[in-house]
Amino acid sequence: MCYLPKFKSPFIFANFNGTSGDVDVITHECGHAFQGFVMRDEPIKEYLDITMETAEIHSMSMEYFTYGWMEKFFGERKEDYLTMHLEDSAAFVPYGCMVDEFQHIIYENPDMTPKERKEVWKRLEQEYRPHLDYEGDPFFGEGGWWQRQSHIFSSPFYYIDYCLATICAMQYKMKMDEDYKKAWESYLALCRLSARKFYVPMLKEAGLKSPFEEGCVKAVVEHFQEKI
Numbered sequence: 001m002c003y004l005p006k007f008k009s010p011f012i013f014a015n016f017n018g019t020s021g022d023v024d025v026i027t028h029e030c031g032h033a034f035q036g037f038v039m040r041d042e043p044i045k046e047y048l049d050i051t052m053e054t055a056e057i058h059s060m061s062m063e064y065f066t067y068g069w070m071e072k073f074f075g076e077r078k079e080d081y082l083t084m085h086l087e088d089s090a091a092f093v094p095y096g097c098m099v100d101e102f103q104h105i106i107y108e109n110p111d112m113t114p115k116e117r118k119e120v121w122k123r124l125e126q127e128y129r130p131h132l133d134y135e136g137d138p139f140f141g142e143g144g145w146w147q148r149q150s151h152i153f154s155s156p157f158y159y160i161d162y163c164l165a166t167i168c169a170m171q172y173k174m175k176m177d178e179d180y181k182k183a184w185e186s187y188l189a190l191c192r193l194s195a196r197k198f199y200v201p202m203l204k205e206a207g208l209k210s211p212f213e214e215g216c217v218k219a220v221v222e223h224f225q226e227k228i
């Protein structure tokens with residue numbers, strides 16, 4: 001999603017290939033687009049200048065807010081999609097944290113050899129993704145997977161922003177399971193806050209807990225465990 005200020009309009013460019021990934025993309029990008037649309041008449045440009053740990057709450061939460069329409073895409077296999085989506089979001093958090101920890105280690109140790117870097121990744125994988133089995137693949141099985149994570153090359157330390165946003169989006173899922181309308185009102189308030197405030201006070205004002213707050217992640221995990 002790009003915002004076109006001259007036209008006061010969000011614009012989504014995507015290519016679709018007929019998989020469930022198309023639905024992930026359109027609901028996610030429509031979250032970004034919706035927030036851009038809500039702010040279209042904001043004269044102070046700096047208020048539109050949101051950072052990723054905020055922007056990705058708008059998009060990831062929209063993925064949950066649209067659950068009620070999934071039948072239109074998947075018919076009677078709607079539940080399969082929803083289960084997969086919940087599982088993917090939950091499994092993403094440890095993976096995202098792992099990508100972050102990996103970057104901390106390699107930046108703190110710039111003299112590492114390629115082999116040492118792969119060993120770090122392999123060790124972290126055993127810690128964060130113990131369910132993975134590469135069945136002896138000579139490249140991925142030896143810690144090579146990080147090389148396909150483009151953010152490590154193009155946007156260092158972006159990944160932890162996704163994790164922070166995921167935990168907030170998951171809180172919206174919790175809220176909407178309780179009261180959809182109230183959850184939406186809080187979401188709309190968050191979209192309107194945009195970049196007016198810093199992260200933690202902004203979350204608070206919208207009625208979310210900070211992911212850094214003791215017990216926040218635990219509550220989210222318990223709710224999702226029940227759902228999945």
Ligand SMILES: [Zn+2]
Pocket residue numbers: 028032055056059
């Ligand atoms: Zn996004």
